[in-house]
Amino acid sequence: MDTLTRLETTIANRRDADPDTSYVAQLSHRGVPVMARKLGEEAVEACVAALSGSREELVGEAADVLFHLMVLLSAKDVSLAEVLAELDRREGTSGIDEKNSRSA
Numbered sequence: 001m002d003t004l005t006r007l008e009t010t011i012a013n014r015r016d017a018d019p020d021t022s023y024v025a026q027l028s029h030r031g032v033p034v035m036a037r038k039l040g041e042e043a044v045e046a047c048v049a050a051l052s053g054s055r056e057e058l059v060g061e062a063a064d065v066l067f068h069l070m071v072l073l074s075a076k077d078v079s080l081a082e083v084l085a086e087l088d089r090r091e092g093t094s095g096i097d098e099k100n101s102r103s104a
């Protein structure tokens, strides 16, 4: 099982755990708006790391982004498989071609 798939299972198992001992449960109790805000904050921190931080900082912030995205997807009952299927569907279509097809 790959890392993100294991993380998806862990998050699902921790959602209803004790918030005193589980960060996933804390986020779950605080709800989707807080999860979405945290994801946005982590994304900004990743941008800052890319622009002015070290390689190590960027790796850490990127991991935070993926973790908080996975928490939000779980809360919204969107599976990793659905997101990966969307990426598979896009495979081989240039972003330039896709954008041009929208403005045509």
Ligand SMILES: N=c1c2ncn([C@@H]3O[C@H](COP(=O)(O)OP(=O)(O)OP(=O)(O)O)[C@@H](O)[C@H]3O)c2ncn1[C@@H]1O[C@H](COP(=O)(O)O)[C@@H](O)[C@H]1O
Pocket (backbone or CB within 6 Å): 007, 010, 011, 014, 021, 022, 023, 024, 025, 063, 064, 067
């Ligand atoms: N991958 C992660 C992971 N990445 C980051 N984090 C936490 O995300 C939080 C974000 O850090 P911040 O400094 O931005 O947030 P904060 O200031 O502490 O929190 P706020 O006051 O802003 O809400 C930190 O507490 C990190 O420890 C994670 N917490 C959990 N996991 C995974 O989730 C599993 C279950 O975790 P628990 O639910 O805590 O048992 C763990 O075993 C890990 O596999």
